[in-house]
Amino acid sequence: MTDDGRFKIVSSYTLTVYPCGIHAGQKVQLKRDLPIRDPTGTIVAIYQAGGVWQVLKGTVDEPDIVWLRQPDGRRHTWDDDELLDWFEVVTHDAN
DSSP states (O other), X not given: OOTXXXXXXXXXXXXXXXXXXXXXXXXXXXXXXXXXXXXXXXEEEEXXXXXXXXXXXXXXXXXXXXXXXXXXXXXXXXXXXXXHHHEEESOOSOO
């Protein structure tokens, strides 16, 4: 998203190491249940603790947004500064 709140199309994912130290290809495990809420605050889904997610390549334009693949295969973004509060690294190499 741009500074003025507009969405930006991303077509190049070349960032392999995020500022928090996480590398594309690593796997991370959710430490605790993660409730997903709709705009009204109602919980519409819960990602279960213990789920293993894969770190994907990111974009150099927004290095603090970590791209992940959820256990169900869908892509998800996460703010870099909170990632390690919610996830622990379960593979330390990028393979």
